[in-house]
Amino acid sequence: MNHPPIITLTTDFGDTGSYVGALRGVLLSRCPGVHLADITHHVTPFSPLEASLILSQACPHFPAGTIHLAIVDPGVGGVRKPVLVRSRGFWFVGPDNGLFTPFLDGADGLFRIREGWPDSETSATFHGRDVFAPAAAYLAAGGDVEVIGEPIRQILQLHIPRPRRERNGVVGQILYSDRFGNLITNIHRRDLEGLSGEIGVRVGSYSIPRLARTYDDGAVGESMALFGSSGYLELAVVQGNAGGQLGVGKGERVQIRGAGAP
Amino acid sequence: MNHPPIITLTTDFGDTGSYVGALRGVLLSRCPGVHLADITHHVTPFSPLEASLILSQACPHFPAGTIHLAIVDPGVGGVRKPVLVRSRGFWFVGPDNGLFTPFLDGADGLFRIREGWPDSETSATFHGRDVFAPAAAYLAAGGDVEVIGEPIRQILQLHIPRPRRERNGVVGQILYSDRFGNLITNIHRRDLEGLSGEIGVRVGSYSIPRLARTYDDGAVGESMALFGSSGYLELAVVQGNAGGQLGVGKGERVQIRGAGAP
Amino acid sequence: MNHPPIITLTTDFGDTGSYVGALRGVLLSRCPGVHLADITHHVTPFSPLEASLILSQACPHFPAGTIHLAIVDPGVGGVRKPVLVRSRGFWFVGPDNGLFTPFLDGADGLFRIREGWPDSETSATFHGRDVFAPAAAYLAAGGDVEVIGEPIRQILQLHIPRPRRERNGVVGQILYSDRFGNLITNIHRRDLEGLSGEIGVRVGSYSIPRLARTYDDGAVGESMALFGSSGYLELAVVQGNAGGQLGVGKGERVQIRGAGAP
Numbered sequence: 001m002n003h004p005p006i007i008t009l010t011t012d013f014g015d016t017g018s019y020v021g022a023l024r025g026v027l028l029s030r031c032p033g034v035h036l037a038d039i040t041h042h043v044t045p046f047s048p049l050e051a052s053l054i055l056s057q058a059c060p061h062f063p064a065g066t067i068h069l070a071i072v073d074p075g076v077g078g079v080r081k082p083v084l085v086r087s088r089g090f091w092f093v094g095p096d097n098g099l100f101t102p103f104l105d106g107a108d109g110l111f112r113i114r115e116g117w118p119d120s121e122t123s124a125t126f127h128g129r130d131v132f133a134p135a136a137a138y139l140a141a142g143g144d145v146e147v148i149g150e151p152i153r154q155i156l157q158l159h160i161p162r163p164r165r166e167r168n169g170v171v172g173q174i175l176y177s178d179r180f181g182n183l184i185t186n187i188h189r190r191d192l193e194g195l196s197g198e199i200g201v202r203v204g205s206y207s208i209p210r211l212a213r214t215y216d217d218g219a220v221g222e223s224m225a226l227f228g229s230s231g232y233l234e235l236a237v238v239q240g241n242a243g244g245q246l247g248v249g250k251g252e253r254v255q256i257r258g259a260g261a262p
Numbered sequence: 263m264n265h266p267p268i269i270t271l272t273t274d275f276g277d278t279g280s281y282v283g284a285l286r287g288v289l290l291s292r293c294p295g296v297h298l299a300d301i302t303h304h305v306t307p308f309s310p311l312e313a314s315l316i317l318s319q320a321c322p323h324f325p326a327g328t329i330h331l332a333i334v335d336p337g338v339g340g341v342r343k344p345v346l347v348r349s350r351g352f353w354f355v356g357p358d359n360g361l362f363t364p365f366l367d368g369a370d371g372l373f374r375i376r377e378g379w380p381d382s383e384t385s386a387t388f389h390g391r392d393v394f395a396p397a398a399a400y401l402a403a404g405g406d407v408e409v410i411g412e413p414i415r416q417i418l419q420l421h422i423p424r425p426r427r428e429r430n431g432v433v434g435q436i437l438y439s440d441r442f443g444n445l446i447t448n449i450h451r452r453d454l455e456g457l458s459g460e461i462g463v464r465v466g467s468y469s470i471p472r473l474a475r476t477y478d479d480g481a482v483g484e485s486m487a488l489f490g491s492s493g494y495l496e497l498a499v500v501q502g503n504a505g506g507q508l509g510v511g512k513g514e515r516v517q518i519r520g521a522g523a524p
Numbered sequence: 525m526n527h528p529p530i531i532t533l534t535t536d537f538g539d540t541g542s543y544v545g546a547l548r549g550v551l552l553s554r555c556p557g558v559h560l561a562d563i564t565h566h567v568t569p570f571s572p573l574e575a576s577l578i579l580s581q582a583c584p585h586f587p588a589g590t591i592h593l594a595i596v597d598p599g600v601g602g603v604r605k606p607v608l609v610r611s612r613g614f615w616f617v618g619p620d621n622g623l624f625t626p627f628l629d630g631a632d633g634l635f636r637i638r639e640g641w642p643d644s645e646t647s648a649t650f651h652g653r654d655v656f657a658p659a660a661a662y663l664a665a666g667g668d669v670e671v672i673g674e675p676i677r678q679i680l681q682l683h684i685p686r687p688r689r690e691r692n693g694v695v696g697q698i699l700y701s702d703r704f705g706n707l708i709t710n711i712h713r714r715d716l717e718g719l720s721g722e723i724g725v726r727v728g729s730y731s732i733p734r735l736a737r738t739y740d741d742g743a744v745g746e747s748m749a750l751f752g753s754s755g756y757l758e759l760a761v762v763q764g765n766a767g768g769q770l771g772v773g774k775g776e777r778v779q780i781r782g783a784g785a786p
Contacts (some may be wrong), residue, residue, distance in 0.1 A: 003295040008283065014703035015277065015539065018581035021532065021563030025585025028561065032587065033527040036561070037290065037298070039283030045704055046763050057280035061287025061391070063294065074763050077738025124738045126753030129585070179276035180307055214339025214386045229388030239308050239336050265557040270545065277539065299552065299560070301545030319542035323549025323653070325556065441538035442569055476601025476648045491650030501570050501598050 004035045005140040006062060010051055010070040011128065012043040022129045023071075030137035037062070046074040048097045049158050050176060055092075056102035057230050064089035069136040070099050077124035080156075082113040082131050084139070084149045093136040095127070098158030111149030118148075163187045168195055168258040172233070174203075174250055181241030182215075185254045187233040197259025201225040203235060204248040212236075221245075266297045267402040270324060272313055272332040273390065274305040284391045285333075292399035299324070308336040310359045311420050312438060317354075318364035319492050326351035331398040332361050339386035342418075344375040344393050346401070346411045355398040357389070360420030373411030380410075425449045430457055430520040434495070436465075436512055443503030444477075447516045449495040459521025463487040465497060466510040474498075483507075528559045529664040532586060534575055534594040535652065536567040546653050547595075554661035561586070570598040572621045573682050574700060579616075580626035581754050588613035593660040594623050601648035604680075606637040606655050608663070608673045617660045619651070622682030635673030642672075687711045692719055692782040696757070698727075698774055705765030706739075709778050711757040721783025725749040727759060728772040736760075745769075 007027055013019040020041055027034055039058045043051045051072040059068050073080075073095040081096040086109030092100045096112070113135050122130035138148055163172030163186055172187035183203075192199065201208040212224040218238045223246060228234040233254070235242045243249055269289055275281040282303055289296055301320045305313045313334040321330050335342075335357040347354040347362045348371030354362045358374070375397050384392035400410055425434030425448055434449035445465075454461065463470040474486040480500045485508060490496040495516070497504045505511055531551055537543040544565055551558055563582045567575045575596040583592050597604075597619040605620040610633030616624045620636070637659050646654035662672055687696030687710055696711035707727075716723065725732040736748040742762045747770060752758040757778070759766045767773055 006290060008286075010283070012703075016564055016566045017700075017702050018563065018578040019702070021534070021561070021578070021582030022585045024532075024561045024563075025582060025587075025590075028530060028559070028590075029585060029587045033559075035290070035295075037283070037286045039280065039286075040278055042278045054280040054283070058283030058287060061284045061291060063287075063291045066287075066290075075740045078740035123753040125750065125758075129753060176279075178279050178281070179274075216337045216340035226387065229385040229391060234387075268552060270548075272545070297552070297557075299545070299548045301542065301548075302540055304540045316542040316545070320545030320549060323546045323553060325549075325553045328549075328552075438541075440541050440543070441536075478599045478602035488649065491647040491653060496649075 004033045005031065006035045006037055006066045007031070007136050007140050008037045008039050008059065008062060008066060008068045009041070010039040010043065010055060010068070010072070011041045012045045012047065012051070012072045013041045015041055019126075019128070023133050026129055026133040027137050030134055031141040034137065034140050043072050046072070048072050048099045049160070052099050052101050052158055052160070053175060055099065059090060059103070060088070062090070067091045067093060067136045067140045069132060070094040071128040071132055072099060073097065073127065076127050081152070082127060082135070083152070083155050084111040084113060084135065084145060085109070085155065086145075091136075091139050093132050093139065095132075096155045098156045100155070101158045101160065104155070104157060109145070110152050110155055111145055112152050113149055161186055163191050165191070170195070170256040172254050172256075174235075174248065174252045174254060176250055177243045181237070181243040182228070183235040183242050183246070183248065184228060185233045185235070187254065187256060189227050189231045189233075192256060195256070195258035200257050200259070201233075201235070202255040202257070203252060204246055206246055208235070266295045267293065268297045268299055268324060268328045269293070269398050269402050270299045270301050270321065270328060270330045271303070272301040272305065272317060272320075272330070272334070273303045274307045274309065274313070274334045275303045277303055281388075281390070284388075285395050288391055288395040289399050292396055293403040296399065296402050305334050308334070310334050310361045311422070314361050314363050314420055314422070315437060317361065321352060321365070322350070324352070329353045329355060329398045329402045331394060332356040333390040333394055334361060335359065335389065338389050343414070344389060344397070345414070345417050346373040346375060346397060346407060347371070347417065348407075353398075353401050355394050355401070357394075358417045360418045362417070363420045363422065366417070366419060371407070372414050372417055373407055374414050375411055423448055425453050427453070432457070432518040434516050434518075436497075436510065436514045436516060438512055439505045443499070443505040444490070445497040445504050445508070445510065446490060447495045447497070449516065449518060451489050451493045451495075454518060457518070457520035462519050462521070463495075463497070464517040464519070465514060466508055468508055470497070528557045529555065530559045530561055530586060530590045531555070531660050531664050532561045532563050532583065532590060532592045533565070534563040534567065534579060534592070534596070535565045536569045536571070536575070536596045537565045539565055543650075543652070547657050550653055550657040551661050554658055555665040558661065558664050567596050570596070572596050572623045573684070576623050576625050576682055576684070577699060579623065583614060583627070584612070586614070591615045591617060591660045591664045593656060594618040595652040595656055596623060597621065597651065600651050605676070606651060606659070607676070607679050608635040608637060608659060608669060609633070609679065610669070615660075615663050617656050617663070619656075620679045622680045624679070625682045625684065628679070628681060633669070634676050634679055635669055636676050637673055685710055687715050689715070694719070694780040696778050696780070698759075698772065698776045698778060700774055701767045705761070705767040706752070707759040707766050707770070707772065708752060709757045709759070711778065711780060713751050713755045713757075716780060719780070719782035724781050724783070725757075725759070726779040726781070727776060728770055730770055732759070
């Protein structure tokens with residue numbers, strides 16, 4: 001049995017208005033039968049960094065051959081290029097503003113969409129509908145990338161802040177907060193390799209003396225630190241909202257120490 | 263023509279971030295071609311009771327064979343079991359926290375997902391992605407439940423508050439408010455059988471002297487009581503917001519009287 | 525290869541509760557394999573005019589044969605008729621309250637759904653689930669419209685405010701605000717034909733001296749006017765929120781002048 005191709009959608013369009021509907025219409029018109037899978041339409045407006053983190057966590061779970069369409073495009077109609085990135089068996093389609101940074105490692109094809117494709121009368125303000133969706137549908141329908149894209153050498157990379165190693169410790173920061181108020185940091189499980197003793201966490205004016213294993217591993221209302229489902233350290237509160245309770249958010253410094261540290 | 267299997271999704275993940283996207287990826291990878299139908303991702307976080315009410319009203323409309331995946335899981339990674347419930351021609355997949363209470367009447371198969379399935383390296387914090395979605399996809403793809411589940415005798419049931427009969431009257435409560443501010447009670451049409459005379463409703467400091475038939479059955483701004491589309495008594499305001507206007511909400515006592523009552 | 529029929533969904537149901545899920549269930553039960561494409565579920569409650577604007581911008585992008593189901597229905601259960609409109613190769617299904625005004629030009633079939641269809645025991649409060657979804661599914665499955673509908677002569681048309689021409693100028697108004705705070709007016713590109721000199725815009729206490737081409741065509745925080753992707757004049761702020769910054773919204777008067785005007 002032949003399965004329909006899949007296009008995922010990641011935008012900052014929100015859920016009001018006609019923008020997402022227009023995208024779906026274009027995709028279904030140009031690639032009949034395509035399976036459309038929303039990742040999110042609620043990226044913070046104009047935040048390619050946030051979008052790139054979401055893509056890095058959702059896209060790898062899709063089957064090979066999936067087309068990932070991402071439209072977070074503060075520079076629409078300006079000089080930024082529309083690009084196509086082939087990486088790890090996927091296609092990524094969107095503006096050249098760093099959205100696809102997490103997938104550049106592993107990329108084996110970089111293209112810009114040819115000027116004037118699919119036609120020279122595109123709107124200046126809605127390239128999602130008029131350029132990116134047609135390109136994603138074209139690739140999903142099995143079209144040849146060389147027809148719509150010309151190879152390029154490089155695309156924009158975002159700086160994703162990396163944690164810093166210290167004497168028996170690591171200093172990182174909060175990257176974002178999820179729906180439950182869990183605070184996700186840029187500190188990965190592997191960044192803690194070699195730390196000795198029980199691990200403690202400091203953030204804002206709070207100390208968390210140990211790492212938990214699950215969100216349930218403590219009394220209701222207790223704050224905790226644990227490794228989340230993508231391997232990154234999270235701050236959480238049992239059945240509560242860590243962002244609200246700890247009074248910290250995006251960008252806040254997070255300090256990890258092994259037990260023997262001063 | 264052969265139609266794709268259907269998996270419905272009911273979660274408290276909201277519409278930001280990567281969680282729902284990761285679920286869709288896993289489901290499409292493990293059951294190619296599956297039709298994914300969102301019920302809602304906006305269950306109040308950590309509210310299995312609310313989720314069970316939503317499931318009770320949405321699921322019965324789907325075709326037989328549909329797999330209903332529900333992930334509202336405050337106890338993720340803790341001792342609660344991952345379960346599979348076969349009832350009324352459907353499968354229900356999710357944590358054992360009472361989510362499926364409305365479907366236990368009619369259940370003809372209860373299973374827990376075998377420990378270590380689908381692999382022993384699951385994250386402790388995202389069983390939705392790592393255990394429940396794989397199980398739902400497995401069943402949607404026609405897999406044999408005995409391979410992934412072992413029969414169990416019982417699962418958790420939530421206490422759903424029931425109305426109480428009084429002399430020519432009924433006392434119930436508001437269970438939830440919908441998007442329009444309509445207040446849905448636990449009083450079903452059949453709970454009023456045998457009441458005599460014109461029906462009146464009291465809630466908070468308000469009296470509503472009669473039952474309306476539709477939301478349109480009164481002047482704009484008028485408060486009313488009527489039986490909603492699932493047969494339960496609702497309080498509403500014509501083209502307005504009953505929750506706001508009456509100043510009452512979830513848990514508020516609602517009293518029904520036949521006309522002859524004191 | 526045969527592609528599944530498409531039904532789009534436009535409602536004011538929001539994303540909580542069971543209403544949208546129940547719709548999907550009915551549609552999938554009555555038209556197995558149908559492709560469901562959300563336009564939006566976030567129309568402002570009870571606003572057929574807003575819904576009609578959204579439909580006018582999203583629906584034309586879908587392939588011919590698509591069924592557009594729209595349920596914004598403050599008069600549910602009252603006297604308004606349930607209607608079926610065939611226009612421009614599409615079917616539109618919903619209440620007769622003006623929702624389909626933008627598609628009456630080009631309509632070649634108007635029907636009301638026969639009383640008592642699909643059965644006489646429909647709820648009085650959820651015709652979306654009990655009448656409109658069954659009708660959309662029936663048409664999507666290739667059913668004969670004469671079986672479920674009887675021809676009618678006319679349906680309700682909404683008054684969509686039109687801009688007014690003045691001496692070397694045009695006066696219109698803001699129709700709605702999008703997710704980014706862009707303010708979309710009722711002034712179309714063609715309404716400005718024949719204006720002489722550089723175009724200036726006045727709204728509230730602000731003057732915008734020229735038209736921009738893209739949202740990016742200015743410094744961050746600068747206010748601008750430009751033609752949006754549907755050809756209508758929009759007020760925007762570079763990477764900002766025009767509604768918030770200019771302090772104006774829906775219904776606000778917008779005045780366009782050619783350079784020679786007093």
